[in-house]
Amino acid sequence: xxxxxxxxxxxxxxxxxxxxxxxxxxxxxxxxxxxxxxxxxxxxxxxxxxxxxxxxxxxxxxxxxxxxxxxxxxxxxxxxxxxxxxxxxxxxxxxxxxxxxxxxxxxxxxxxxxxxxxxxxxxxxxxxxxxxxxxxxxxxxxxxxxxxxxxxxxxxxxxxxxxxxxxxxxxxxxxxxxxxxxxxxxxxxxxxxxxxxxxxxxxxxxxxxxxxxxxxxxxxxxxxxxxxxxxxxxxxxxxxxxxxxxxxxxxxxxxxxxxxxxxxxxxxxxxxxxxxxxxxxxxxxxxxxxxxxxxxxxxxxxxxxxxxxxxxxxxxxxxxxxxxxxxxxxxxxxxxxxxxxxxxxxxxxxxxxxxx
Amino acid sequence: xxxxxxxxxxxxxxxxxxxxxxxxxxxxxxxxxxxxxxxxxxxxxxxxxxxxxxxxxxxxxxxxxxxxxxxxxxxxxxxxxxxxxxxxxxxxxxxxxxxxxxxxxxxxxxxxxxxxxxxxxxxxxxxxxxxxxxxxxxxxxxxxxxxxxxxxxxxxxxxxxxxxxxxxxxxxxxxxxxxxxxxxxxxxxxxxxxxxxxxxxxxxxxxxxxxxxxxxxxxxxxxxxxxxxxxxxxxxxxxxxxxxxxxxxxxxxxxxxxxxxxxxxxxxxxxxxxxxxxxxxxxxxxxxxxxxxxxxxxxxxxxxxxxxxxxxxxxxxxxxxxxxxxxxxxxxxxxxxxxxxxxxxxxxxxxxxxxx
Ligand SMILES: CC(C)[C@H](C(=O)O)[C@@H](O)C(=O)O
Ligand SMILES: CC(C)[C@H](C(=O)O)[C@@H](O)C(=O)O
Numbered sequence: 001x002x003x004x005x006x007x008x009x010x011x012x013x014x015x016x017x018x019x020x021x022x023x024x025x026x027x028x029x030x031x032x033x034x035x036x037x038x039x040x041x042x043x044x045x046x047x048x049x050x051x052x053x054x055x056x057x058x059x060x061x062x063x064x065x066x067x068x069x070x071x072x073x074x075x076x077x078x079x080x081x082x083x084x085x086x087x088x089x090x091x092x093x094x095x096x097x098x099x100x101x102x103x104x105x106x107x108x109x110x111x112x113x114x115x116x117x118x119x120x121x122x123x124x125x126x127x128x129x130x131x132x133x134x135x136x137x138x139x140x141x142x143x144x145x146x147x148x149x150x151x152x153x154x155x156x157x158x159x160x161x162x163x164x165x166x167x168x169x170x171x172x173x174x175x176x177x178x179x180x181x182x183x184x185x186x187x188x189x190x191x192x193x194x195x196x197x198x199x200x201x202x203x204x205x206x207x208x209x210x211x212x213x214x215x216x217x218x219x220x221x222x223x224x225x226x227x228x229x230x231x232x233x234x235x236x237x238x239x240x241x242x243x244x245x246x247x248x249x250x251x252x253x254x255x256x257x258x259x260x261x262x263x264x265x266x267x268x269x270x271x272x273x274x275x276x277x278x279x280x281x282x283x284x285x286x287x288x289x290x291x292x293x294x295x296x297x298x299x300x301x302x303x304x305x306x307x308x309x310x311x312x313x314x315x316x317x318x319x320x321x322x323x324x325x326x327x328x329x330x331x332x333x334x335x336x337x338x339x340x341x342x343x344x345x346x347x348x349x350x351x352x353x354x355x356x
Numbered sequence: 357x358x359x360x361x362x363x364x365x366x367x368x369x370x371x372x373x374x375x376x377x378x379x380x381x382x383x384x385x386x387x388x389x390x391x392x393x394x395x396x397x398x399x400x401x402x403x404x405x406x407x408x409x410x411x412x413x414x415x416x417x418x419x420x421x422x423x424x425x426x427x428x429x430x431x432x433x434x435x436x437x438x439x440x441x442x443x444x445x446x447x448x449x450x451x452x453x454x455x456x457x458x459x460x461x462x463x464x465x466x467x468x469x470x471x472x473x474x475x476x477x478x479x480x481x482x483x484x485x486x487x488x489x490x491x492x493x494x495x496x497x498x499x500x501x502x503x504x505x506x507x508x509x510x511x512x513x514x515x516x517x518x519x520x521x522x523x524x525x526x527x528x529x530x531x532x533x534x535x536x537x538x539x540x541x542x543x544x545x546x547x548x549x550x551x552x553x554x555x556x557x558x559x560x561x562x563x564x565x566x567x568x569x570x571x572x573x574x575x576x577x578x579x580x581x582x583x584x585x586x587x588x589x590x591x592x593x594x595x596x597x598x599x600x601x602x603x604x605x606x607x608x609x610x611x612x613x614x615x616x617x618x619x620x621x622x623x624x625x626x627x628x629x630x631x632x633x634x635x636x637x638x639x640x641x642x643x644x645x646x647x648x649x650x651x652x653x654x655x656x657x658x659x660x661x662x663x664x665x666x667x668x669x670x671x672x673x674x675x676x677x678x679x680x681x682x683x684x685x686x687x688x689x690x691x692x693x694x695x696x697x698x699x700x701x702x703x704x705x706x707x708x709x710x711x712x
Contacts, residue, residue, distance in 0.1 A: 083548045113585050114469050134490075134516060138503070140551045147494070150519035156555030160490060161513035163506035190599075192439045195496045199512030225581070225603045226610035229469050243546075247581045247603055254582035 001030050001308050004060035006037040006053065009082055010281025011291035011344075012066025018293035018348030019064060019300045022320075025352055026313050033060075037089075038068025038082035038281075048085040057089055062307035063274040064300060065089075067281035082281075090130050095266035095274055096166070097173045098128040098245065099302070102232075102252035105261060107325045110336050112257030114232070124235045124252055125177060128245025129170040130266055133196075134160040135242045160196045162241065167200050169269070171207040174239035175214050181236055184215045188224045188240035188248065200241065221248070228252055253278045260292030260333040263299035265306055273307040275299040289343040292331035294321055297351055320354035327354075357386050357664050360416035362393040362409065365438055366637025367647035367700075368422025374649035374704030375420060375656045378676075381708055382669050389416075393445075394424025394438035394637075404441040413445055418663035419630040420656060421445075423637035438637075446486050451622035451630055452522070453529045454484040454601065455658070458588075458608035461617060463681045466692050468613030470588070480591045480608055481533060484601025485526040486622055489552075490516040491598045516552045518597065523556050525625070527563040530595035531570050537592055540571045544580045544596035544604065556597060577604070584608055609634045616648030616689040619655035621662055629663040631655040645699045648687035650677055653707055676710035683710075 003023075007016040023030060035041075035053040042048045048068070057063045068082035078084065089095070104112060104122035112119040137159035145155040171187075178185045187204040189197035201218055208216040219227065221244045227234065228248065232255055240248060253259045262278040277295030285291055301317040304310040329350050330339040342350070359379075363372040379386060391397075391409040398404045404424070413419045424438035434440065445451070460468060460478035468475040493515035501511040527543075534541045543560040545553035557574055564572040575583065577600045583590065584604065588611055596604060609615045618634040633651030641647055657673035660666040685706050686695040698706065 078548075078554065081548065087549070113471060113474050115471060118469050135549055137513065142551065142555060145517075145519050150521055153519040153521050155517055155519035156552045157493065157515055157517035158550050158552050159513055159515060161501075161511055163501050163504075163509040163511035165506055165509050190602075192434075192437065193443070193491055194514050195498065196512045196514050198434065199498065222602045222606040225607040226615075229585070229607060229610045244603075246546075246578045247600075250578040251581040251585060251607065254585045259582075 001028070002060040003030050003032045003303070004056045004063045005032050005034040006057070006063060007034065007066040008038040008068040008281060009040055009070050010067055010283040010286040012038075012068065012281055014286070014289065014291050014344050015277065015293040015296040016064065016066040018344060018351070019296040021348050022297050022317060022351055022355065023300055025355055026316070028310060028313060037065070037085045039070050039073050041085065042073065042076070042080055042082065048080060048082050049088040054088065054092060057274075058093060061272060062303045063089065064303060065274050065276035066296065067277065067279070069281045070283045087135065089274055090266060091136060093272060093274065094131060094268040096129060096131040097170060097267045098130040099265040099267070100126040100128060100249040100253065100278060101262060102126060102249070102256055103262065104256040105258060105325060108256070108258040108261065108334055111334050112255060114255060119232065119255065119257070122232055122256060124232065125181065125237050126245060126249040126252055127170065127174045127177060127237060127239045128249055129166065129241050131242070132162050132166045133242035134158050137161040160194065160243070162196050162200055164203060167203040168207055170239060171204045174237055175207065175211040178214045178237040179211070183213060184236040186224070186235055186238045187216065187218050188221050188238060188244055189218060190221050190244070191218070192220060197241070204239070224248055225251060228255060249278070258334050259295070260331065261294050261298070263295050263302050265299070265302045267306060271307055273303065275303040289345060290332050291344050292333050293344050293347055297321060316355060320351050323354040324350045357384070358416040359386050359388045359659070360412045360419045361388050361390040362413070362419060363390065363422040364394040364424040364637060365396055365426050366423055366639040366642040368394070368424065368637055370642070370645065370647050370700050371633065371649040371652040372420065372422040374700060374707070375652040377704050378653050378673060378707055378711065379656055381711055382672070384666060384669060393421070393441045395426050395429050397441065398429065398432070398436055398438065404436060404438050405444040410444065410448060414449060417628060418659045419445065420659060421630055421632035422652065423633065423635070425637045426639045443491065445630055446622060447492060449628060449630065450487060450624040452485060452487040453526060453623045454486040455621040455623070456482040456484060456605040456609065456634060457618060458482060458605070458612055459618065460612040461614060461681060464612070464614040464617065464690055467690050468611060470611055470613070475588065475611065475613070478588055478612060480588065481537065481593050482601060482605040482608055483526065483530045483533060483593060483595045484605055485522065485597050487598070488518050488522045489598035490514050493517040516550065516599070518552050518556055520559060523559040524563055526595060527560045530593055531563065531567040534570045534593040535567070539569060540592040542580070542591055542594045543572065543574050544577050544594060544600055545574060546577050546600070547574070548576060553597070560595070580604055581607060584611060605634070614690050615651070616687065617650050617654070619651050619658050621655070621658045623662060627663055629659065631659040645701060646688050647700050648689050649700050649703055653677060672711060676707050679710040680706045
């Protein structure tokens with residue numbers, strides 16, 4: 001089993017270091033190889049996703065990814081910015097199915113902005129399509145407008161698009177996931193305005209007929225953004241496109257108040273996957289030893305489960321994390337009165353101890 | 357002064373009736389004319405925005421709009437659905453600037469999902485561009501994919517686009533609005549992925565140079581969806597495109613917990629405007645006399661201020677609404693223990709009494 005380890009920028013290296021310690025402790029026959037990605041790769045090689053890094057990722061069974069990005073790259077041409085690395089990996093590895101759980105851990109209810117009764121016990125699985133939509137649609141660019149009221153003016157444009165097989169496969173992923181949970185899927189669209197999402201809705205409805213045991217409902221994206229705030233626990237599996245999924249999965253993650261705890265998985269058709277924390281590179285706290293490594297450690301657990309077929313090891317890690325939380329250990333992002341504040345490495349130490 | 361009154365569907369007629377009573381009580385020289393719109397117009401005339409309704413709206417100084425939509429129209433071809441009426445009005449009247457305040461009224465803090473300290477005193481003004489973006493961009497439709505991995509498959513597509521003058525004018529609206537408030541603008545984009553929103557960001561930055569007294573910052577839409585949950589009071593004026601504005605303005609409105617209180621205004625370059633509550637047609641409670649008319653009454657106040665140049669009358673209405681809240685009167689949507697539950701008409705009665 002080969003794992004490509006891509007720590008990236010900001011807190012990426014610190015949190016990945018703890019995940020590696022945890023993986024090492026499992027004493028499983030992995031081969032791990034590390035490479036630069038994002039701003040770090042741009043600094044060293046002039047490109048955020050160097051060929052060697054892409055090859056390593058492609059040849060691996062799974063990619064463990066930290067985070068990329070820093071303000072200092074904001075003025076680069078788009079193709080050289082750190083985010084292009086993650087977009088390039090998704091596209092080149094065909095990682096079309098993004099799993100973003102939004103879970104509120106019992107002990108962390110108070111970290112949420114929401115009233116405890118609204119958030120306690122939250123467990124949503126957002127399934128975001130990750131290789132289509134307006135993220136990759138062509139044509140796109142700048143040009144002179146040739147029609148409409150502003151004909152002759154400079155304009156910029158992008159193309160939103162979904163093909164039938166793309167919608168079918170992500171719908172199937174969602175229905176299959178729902179079968180292992182509460183058998184409910186909410187498909188989020190904007191069918192009242194967009195051709196792309198009327199098509200999406202039609203196809204999800206069609207595929208849904210193959211899963212008569214799963215209840216399907218449809219919701220407009222603006223309404224979903226509201227219902228997540230009003231009554232998040234009404235959701236179970238949510239499936240949506242790349243752009244809406246970007247927004248809603250972040251909103252849902254932040255509702256829990258503990259985004260530093262949330263892992264994610266991005267899978268292709270052959271279960272090769274990229275695993276990364278839901279939070280970003282947090283350049284403001286990088287190098288201070290205070291970042292929460294748990295989302296990354298839990299991402300490693302997801303990796304064991306989905307790409308490496310090591311369910312038992314995955315559960316071991318997840319159990320260890322719960323134990324550490326129960327012990328009251330907290331990095332600053334999830335700290336509250338009465339708990340014990342620890343740093344990144346101490347948190348890693350505690351997980352290792354709990355594993356043993 | 358001519359006002360076109362378009363009650364629409366669901367609770368539309370009930371809430372508009374109360375706003376009309378309030379406007380009548382002001383004894384100002386208005387001419388009000390009512391017409392069908394949305395599903396009601398489709399039922400009567402076979403089109404959600406009949407020519408006569410559009411003409412009435414175009415010839416008026418302002419449009420007072422209730423709400424449109426009902427599940428029963430969901431299976432109609434898109435062009436006949438109720439929402440097309442509101443899109444058609446926006447486009448035909450050139451209503452490019454949508455003002456959506458998200459205000460948390462002192463007495464309604466408890467109605468929010470958020471902890472009181474996070475939401476009390478909230479006062480955000482979201483300015484959403486309303487006639488461009490992927491809502492109206494051409495081409496759009498269904499076709500056979502001719503390139504990419506799914507070449508040959510059926511696909512649907514839409515075009516996102518913004519021209520320079522469109523971004524410039526909405527940016528100016530935002531900076532001008534900020535000058536009358538706390539002099540801060542947050543422009544929300546997705547410049548890291550979309551050509552359209554890199555362009556947007558560039559132009560907003562340029563226009564910002566004309567307003568050196570206003571502080572401008574930029575935020576990605578996914579981050580904005582998170583920060584609204586985490587610390588909504590950090591925002592003041594938010595300006596964004598049509599699609600992102602649809603999602604974020606609804607999220608922000610729901611954060612207050614009292615979307616039944618929130619008005620909105622959509623203006624064109626000559627201050628002609630359409631005024632409507634931020635909530636929808638709520639077919640589930642239509643005809644029951646329980647809908648909250650205050651968002652519509654406050655929309656009428658915005659209409660007096662922005663399109664009819666009657667600032668004094670606008671303030672009178674707003675003061676009356678505050679008085680009624682202070683008296684403890686609440687429709688079911690904002691009811692809490694210790695307050696007095698009233699219906700739509702009783703709430704209208706109370707506002708009239710407070711006006712006198
Ligand atoms: C960095 C950015 C391109 C990316 C996205 O928009 O997909 C990020 O927000 C995410 O959700 O992984
Ligand atoms: C009904 C729909 C077309 C509309 C929109 O998406 O603009 C609505 O959600 C709104 O925000 O006014």
